[in-house]
Amino acid sequence: MNIIEAMKERRSVRTFDGRGITSAQEAELEKAISESTAPFGGKLSIKLKKFNLKEGYKPSTYGMIRGAEDFFLLGIGSDEASALSAGYRFEQVVLRAWQLGLGTCWIAATFKGSDFEKGITWPDGEQLKIISPVGTAMKPSLTEKLTRLTIGSKNRKLFNSLFFFNDFKTAVPEDNQFREALEMLRLAPSSTNSQPWRALVDGNSVHFYYKPKSPASVLDTGIGICHFHETEKFYGHKGEFSTVSGAPVPPENWKYLVSYKRAE
Ligand SMILES: Cc1cc2nc3c(=O)[nH]c(=O)nc-3n(C[C@H](O)[C@H](O)[C@H](O)COP(=O)(O)O)c2cc1C
Structure with missing residues (x-):
């Protein structure tokens, strides 16, 4: 498998x-x-x-x-x-x-x-x-x-409510290079299935944020980023994580965590 x-x-x-x-x-x-x-x-x-x-x-x-x-x-x-x-x-x-x-x-x-x-x-x-x-x-x-029924463990939030393109309003196009990696992120497990992860696709980069929902929200987002990066590596893409000082400022109360940049 x-x-x-x-x-x-x-x-x-x-x-x-x-x-x-x-x-x-x-x-x-x-x-x-x-x-x-x-x-x-x-x-x-x-x-x-x-x-x-x-x-x-x-x-x-x-x-x-x-x-x-x-x-x-x-x-x-x-x-x-x-x-x-x-x-x-x-x-x-x-x-x-x-x-x-x-x-x-x-x-x-x-x-x-x-x-x-x-x-x-x-x-x-x-x-x-x-x-x-x-x-x-x-x-x-x-x-x-x-337990699974109460928490709604089978369900995941809609792709377009979690991930955005260029600004925090536009949906990620179907043929975007990061679409599948983000789809795999979406399937990750999280505490009470809270899915706090959010992301913005920006050219060859993806900026990761989280919406604070519980003390486990940062850890949950780490799980999601693992799924994202495993998908990148599976398809042979190389890239690096770093903290970008000018990362786009999100709406609401989302907090910036880290950015991924795929090598050209
Ligand atoms: C950080 C974290 C903490 C969790 N804590 C518990 C827990 O205390 N008890 C439990 O039964 N499940 C716990 N879970 C499992 C989640 O409820 C589960 O991942 C989520 O409902 C999605 O279901 P799935 O993993 O079957 O896809 C936790 C998951 C994560 C990622």
Whole structure:
């Protein structure tokens, strides 16, 4: 399965087979962690650990995880670059897991005093902010179906309400060079499916913004930018990210994050 298919097919998985991952799968996931990168700096550690959670796990946020033994844990710095990098980097691992036939579910919650924190120390300035189960998916339980329905997990906002061309009013033309990469961004997962990402296509550049919706909005946008860049790389396009001082000022309360420039 190529990365485009993985982005199209991936969904959050909350019901697992209870068997845990094999040592071969564990090795592949550790490799995916070590190969994941982010061009935005910040502080981030990703660990993979086994836990005995027979009763299932109910985050302080929403959802219910059943039948998982293996979890990714993300220690993240408190600045914007760390949040952006966490989204961008861990989504690479999520997509790799899907290609290996394994499901995951990003969970942003409070883990203070939980089993997930026990016996783990993080580098200075990092805190456990995200976990994700990983394993073989089972048919979604009724609770999982209800969670998906309540959040509207299947739905995504319309392309033309998120992405713009030259100004913040004009739609991106159907044949624009960034159309497919933005379409893949649109499919990314986000906290409560809030889809805070926004973008403006400007010649060979794309400026990325977010609409503040929750404490996870910058991280969510990092996930979306990962999908965008994976698509660029899949089609052999080279480009770089940088912060542009004169980035177009958006309407409303959107906040500028970073710009991507495709090499000529
Ligand atoms: C940063 C982040 C935090 C999330 N937190 C939770 C959570 O606490 N509980 C949960 O059940 N799902 C959580 N999700 C999963 C989202 O609800 C899910 O990605 C979204 O509804 C879209 O559905 P899909 O991933 O199946 O496409 C989170 C996703 C992200 C990206």
